[in-house]
Amino acid sequence: MKSAQQPAEVRGPVALSTIALAGNPNTGKTSVFNLLTGTRQYVGNWPGVTVEKKEGLCKDLPGCRVVDLPGTYSLAARSPEERVAVEYLLYQGPSAVVNVVDASSLERHLYFTAQLLEMRLPVVVVLNMMDTAAARGFNIDVSLLEQRLGVPVVPMTARRGIGKEQLIRRLQSEVTPAAFVLPYPRSVAAVVARAEEALAALPEPLAGRRRALAVMALEGNPAVIAALEQALPPTAVATLANLRKEFTESGERIRQARHEWAAQTAREVVASGGQLQGERTWSDRLDRWLLHPILGVPLFLAVLFLLFQVTFSWVGTPLSDVMDSAISGPIAAGLQAALEAMGSPGWFTDLMIQGILGGVGAVLVFIPQIAVLFLGLSFLEDSGYMARAAVITDRVMQAVGLGGRSFIPMVLGFGCNVPAIMATRTLEDPRARLVTVLAIPFMSCSARLSVYALLVPAFFARHQAEVVFLLYLVGVAAALGTAWLLGRLVGTGDSLFVMELPPYHAPTARNLTLHTWDKVKGFLRKAGTIIFSVSVLLWFLGRFSFQGTVPVEHSFLAGLGGWIAPLFAPMDFATWQAGVALITGFLAKELVVATMGVAYGAGEAAGGLTALLQGAFTPASALAFLFFVLLYTPCLSTVAVIRRETGSWKWTAASVVYSASLAWVVSLGVYHIARWWI
Numbered sequence: 107m108k109s110a111q112q113p114a115e116v117r118g119p120v121a122l123s124t125i126a127l128a129g130n131p132n133t134g135k136t137s138v139f140n141l142l143t144g145t146r147q148y149v150g151n152w153p154g155v156t157v158e159k160k161e162g163l164c165k166d167l168p169g170c171r172v173v174d175l176p177g178t179y180s181l182a183a184r185s186p187e188e189r190v191a192v193e194y195l196l197y198q199g200p201s202a203v204v205n206v207v208d209a210s211s212l213e214r215h216l217y218f219t220a221q222l223l224e225m226r227l228p229v230v231v232v233l234n235m236m237d238t239a240a241a242r243g244f245n246i247d248v249s250l251l252e253q254r255l256g257v258p259v260v261p262m263t264a265r266r267g268i269g270k271e272q273l274i275r276r277l278q279s280e281v282t283p284a285a286f287v288l289p290y291p292r293s294v295a296a297v298v299a300r301a302e303e304a305l306a307a308l309p310e311p312l313a314g315r316r317r318a319l320a321v322m323a324l325e326g327n328p329a330v331i332a333a334l335e336q337a338l339p340p341t342a343v344a345t346l347a348n349l350r351k352e353f354t355e356s357g358e359r360i361r362q363a364r365h366e367w368a369a370q371t372a373r374e375v376v377a378s379g380g381q382l383q384g385e386r387t388w389s390d391r392l393d394r395w396l397l398h399p400i401l402g403v404p405l406f407l408a409v410l411f412l413l414f415q416v417t418f419s420w421v422g423t424p425l426s427d428v429m430d431s432a433i434s435g436p437i438a439a440g441l442q443a444a445l446e447a448m449g450s451p452g453w454f455t456d457l458m459i460q461g462i463l464g465g466v467g468a469v470l471v472f473i474p475q476i477a478v479l480f481l482g483l484s485f486l487e488d489s490g491y492m493a494r495a496a497v498i499t500d501r502v503m504q505a506v507g508l509g510g511r512s513f514i515p516m517v518l519g520f521g522c523n524v525p526a527i528m529a530t531r532t533l534e535d536p537r538a539r540l541v542t543v544l545a546i547p548f549m550s551c552s553a554r555l556s557v558y559a560l561l562v563p564a565f566f567a568r569h570q571a572e573v574v575f576l577l578y579l580v581g582v583a584a585a586l587g588t589a590w591l592l593g594r595l596v597g598t599g600d601s602l603f604v605m606e607l608p609p610y611h612a613p614t615a616r617n618l619t620l621h622t623w624d625k626v627k628g629f630l631r632k633a634g635t636i637i638f639s640v641s642v643l644l645w646f647l648g649r650f651s652f653q654g655t656v657p658v659e660h661s662f663l664a665g666l667g668g669w670i671a672p673l674f675a676p677m678d679f680a681t682w683q684a685g686v687a688l689i690t691g692f693l694a695k696e697l698v699v700a701t702m703g704v705a706y707g708a709g710e711a712a713g714g715l716t717a718l719l720q721g722a723f724t725p726a727s728a729l730a731f732l733f734f735v736l737l738y739t740p741c742l743s744t745v746a747v748i749r750r751e752t753g754s755w756k757w758t759a760a761s762v763v764y765s766a767s768l769a770w771v772v773s774l775g776v777y778h779i780a781r782w783w784i
Contacts, residue, residue, distance in 0.1 A: 122170045122201040122277060128191060128222065129206035130215055131177030132493075132608040134234040137264035137617075138206050138273075139174040142166070166274045173200065181221045181322070183329035185534060192329045195225060199311055202277060206232045209239035209246060209261070210609065212376055216368035219255065223286035225318040229257045230276050237263045238609055245377040254371050256284025265614050287317075290363045297324065297353045298360075304345040308337055324350060325357040389610045393494065402498035409491070411575050413482040417475055418570035423563050425474035430716070433467040457645050460707050465641025468703030468715050469633050469696050472559040476552055477626050483520065484621040488613035492517065497607065506586045507593030512542045516585060519549030520578075521625065523744040527751055541592045543751050544761050547740035548584040550577060552625065553695035557735045560699050564716045565728040573729070581736050584768065629696075637700045640690060644704040663705065673770070677734070677777040678727035688734070694741050725784040730777035738769035 125142070129135045143162030160174040175194060176187035183192045195203070205222055207215040212233075222229050233239075233246060252259045258276045262269030290298060301320035308316055312333070322330040323346055335343050350356075396405060416422070438459060445455045486492045495517065500510030511533060519526035526546050533539040550558075558574050566573045647663040649655060658664060659682075667686030674680045683705040691698040699715075706718040723731065739745070739762050749758040 122164075122167055124171045124173060124198070124200040124202075125164065125167075125277065126173045126175055126194065126198075126200035126203045127206060128175045128195070128203055128218075129177060130179050130208065130218055130606070132606055133177070133206045133208045133215065134264045135177060135206040136174060138204065138232060138234065138262070139172060140620075141264055141267060141270050142172050142273075167277060170201075173198075178218070180218060181225075181327070182325065183327050186531060189329050192327070195222075195227065196315070196330075196333065197311065201228065202281060203227045203229045204232055204273070204277075205229050206234050206264075209233040209236050210242050210244060212239075212244075212246065213368050213372035216371055217364050220286075220288055220364050220367060221318075223255065223257065223284060224288060224321060225315050226283040226286070228281050228283050229255075230273070230281060231255060231257055231259045232264075232269075232273060233259060233261045234264050235609075236261045236268070237266070238611065247375045247377070251371070251375040254375065256286055257281065265611075265617060267616075288363060288367055291359060294356055294359045294363065297349060297356050301346060301349050304342045304349070305334070305338065307339060307342055308334075312337055321360055324353070325360055326350065389490075392610060393607070396491070396494050397498055399501070402494075403502070406495055406498055407579075409486070410578070411571060413479065413486075414574045414578070415571040416482060417479045418559070418562065418574055422475035422478040423559070423570060425478075426471050426559060427563075429474065430471040433463065433471060434715075437467075438463055453649075456649075457642070461641050461645025461704055462638065464703040464707060464715075465644060465700035466633055466637050468560070468699050469556055469637055470630075472556045472699070473626060473629065475559045476555055476629055477622055479555065480521070480552070480625040481618060481622045484618050485613050488611075488617050488621070490608045490610045493607055502586065506590040507597075508538055508542065508589055512538060512589075515542060516546055516549055516582075519546045519551060519585075521552055522628075523547050523549065523551050523740055524747050527744065527747050530751065537596050540596060540752060540757065541589050543748060544592055544757065545585040545589040547744055547748070547761065547765060548581050548588060548737060550581040550736060551695065552629070553741065554735055556696050556699050558732065560702070560715065561719065561723075561728050561732055564719050565723065565725045573732075577732060577736055580733065580772075584737055584772075588764075632694065632696060636694055637696055640693065640697055641700050641704055644686075644690070644701055648704060658705070658707070667705070674734075674773075677730040677773050679723060679731050681722060683722065684731065688738065691735065692739055692742060694743070695735065698735060726777050726780035729780045729784070730773045733776045734769045734773040736769070737765060737772055739766045 127135050127139055139160065139162065142164045144165050162172050162174075164170040164172050173194070175191045178185070178188045178191050181188060181192050181195070183189045194200075203222060205219050207219060219229075219231060231251075233248065233251075236246075239246060246261070248259050248261055258281055260269055260273045260276055262273065264270075298317070298320055301324055302317050305316045305320055308319070312319060319330055319334065323334060331346075334346065338346075396402060398405075441463065442455060442459055445458060450458075483492075486495075496510045496513045499513050503509050503513055512530075514532070515526045515529035517526075518529050523546055526549065527543050530539045530542045530546075533542060558577060562570050562573050644663060647666070648658045648661045651661050651665070653660075663686055664682045666689060667682030667684070669685070670689060671680045671682050671685035674684060683702060686705060687698045687701040690701045702719070703715050706715060706722070719728070740748075745758060745762060748761055749755065752758060
């Protein structure tokens with residue numbers, strides 16, 4: 107089955123207005139997006155990371171917008187991602203469509219390419235992951251593939267920046283749509299022709315894609331059928347409906363013809379020593395162990411424990427100790443000396459040392475731990491291992507009524523609960539989506555990490571990794587338990603999970619650096635805005651009351667914390683400092699540390715905040731406090747996004763009340779158990 111296509115006409119340099127990136131998940135589409143735009147967008151391996159289209163300006167093509175469409179396996183429009191892609195391609199009319207294809211799995215990806223070509227779009231095909239294809243022994247005849255497709259083909263290894271210049275040159279030359287006609291069986295071609303005749307009255311821009319729309323309508327594409335019903339007269343709509351009823355098998359035969367064309371085209375252009383899809387690779391052999399139904403989960407937990415060991419025992423905490431000593435020692439002393447030399451009033455010196463340095467500095471000392479943790483997580487994600495984690499945890503997710511697809515946004519919650527909740531848009535079942543949204547806040551985000559990094563080394567220096575690992579496990583258990591309870595209340599739909607696993611590969615230093623820097627930069631931005639502002643406010647509240655200037659224990663701040671402190675008497679941290687820290691923690695969890703820094707006057711204390719906390723908490727009460735911070739009401743931004751994504755104040759309020767209640771009960775239990783064991 108051959109399709110003799112005429113190559114697309116290539117002209118001189120042109121000015122493009124919009125480039126759309128389209129392709130299957132895990133093809134490196136986002137890497138191509140980053141190369142074209144320079145945008146610091148997360149490079150990952152999970153389907154559904156780009157739920158909505160992302161945009162950026164192409165730095166090498168002035169005035170050209172680049173749109174990153176969701177990764178989709180087809181244009182069937184049966185999932186939210188597919189609907190976004192279909193509607194954009196139908197109505198927006200991009201100047202060029204860059205179809206990113208995995209060169210190591212060419213046959214599977216050419217199915218989607220055929221759909222794009224049938225739409226008569228100006229396509230440039232990017233053969234990405236050429237290094238992986240070469241490692242598997244595949245030699246792709248790019249020139250022959252261009253002849254078969256009728257459009258330009260650019261070989262690339264995007265994550266290493268290889269092939270970018272050639273892609274830019276291709277995009278600078280206008281590429282017109284090829285006259286691509288998929289060779290359907292004669293009986294199917296006749297039905298397609300009749301359907302195409304029924305679409306004769308289509309207006310622009312749909313008229314130029316009449317054949318592709320006829321094919322999609324016969325396949326039962328809901329987005330296309332809805333568009334045609336709006337654009338066509340009733341008689342034409344009726345004719346099309348009758349054709350679908352009369353030829354019920356046409357859709358399946360169309361899909362079969364595409365698969366056959368993709369297989370034949372791949373056989374013609376790919377030379378390999380073995381089968382087209384390759385022999386058993388080292389990646390397959392590694393998956394025998396990492397995806398093992400019994401060993402997979404323990405190995406995953408061991409990897410996470412090793413990551414926490416590196417973060418808290420071997421690398422992160424020693425670096426944080428150096429920063430803490432510098433901030434509470436020479437930096438604080440030097441700042442105070444400089445202010446006094448300039449003749450600053452006492453209140454201003456106190457504000458700078460006790461307020462700003464005590465609050466912001468208390469948070470900044472944990473940057474090394476946060477950087478090390480996210481460097482490790484980005485390594486696992488970029489290497490392809492975290493995609494396996496979604497598969498090996500699918501059985502656990504099934505037990506609570508969800509599926510492995512829900513695990514993806516839940517893992518994103520380790521970074522920040524807000525984008526994690528937004529990532530639930532990939533879940534088609536609204537009940538599963540609701541359950542996942544309400545479970546995610548229990549996943550231990552990076553903001554909570556600053557609290558762990560403060561208290562765990564202070565009270566559990568010999569078992570730092572074990573305590574943090576326990577906190578993360580309890581957070582996951584709380585999320586899964588919540589999902590199980592909610593599943594019994596609202597029910598969940600079909601939780602079948604199918605996921606394409608990317609091949610393992612060594613992450614590039616560039617991607618690891620960019621991803622880690624993005625996380626650290628966000629942390630620094632928050633320290634320079636929210637934490638700075640709240641630290642100044644807390645300093646004022648800690649210096650004044652209705653009686654004017656007073657000692658901090660009689661101030662507005664002490665009164666605010668003292669109002670809530672009795673609730674925590676059973677856990678032995680009923681101090682006003684702990685109370686006010688938990689109140690400000692509702693705004694942002696990093697503020698727990700900043701508030702303690704201001705409330706305890708850590709700016710000029712010998713030994714810094716750690717020494718002060720060791721006199722205020724016992725190991726048992728510190729552990730109870732940690733569990734309370736882990737589980738209690740999520741931050742204000744998370745509450746806002748829960749309200750937006752659920753569309754319900756009822757579920758939002760339930761999330762706030764339930765999490766606070768669960769935190770109190772668990773914290774109480776932890777305290778009384780810890781009293782006997784610590």
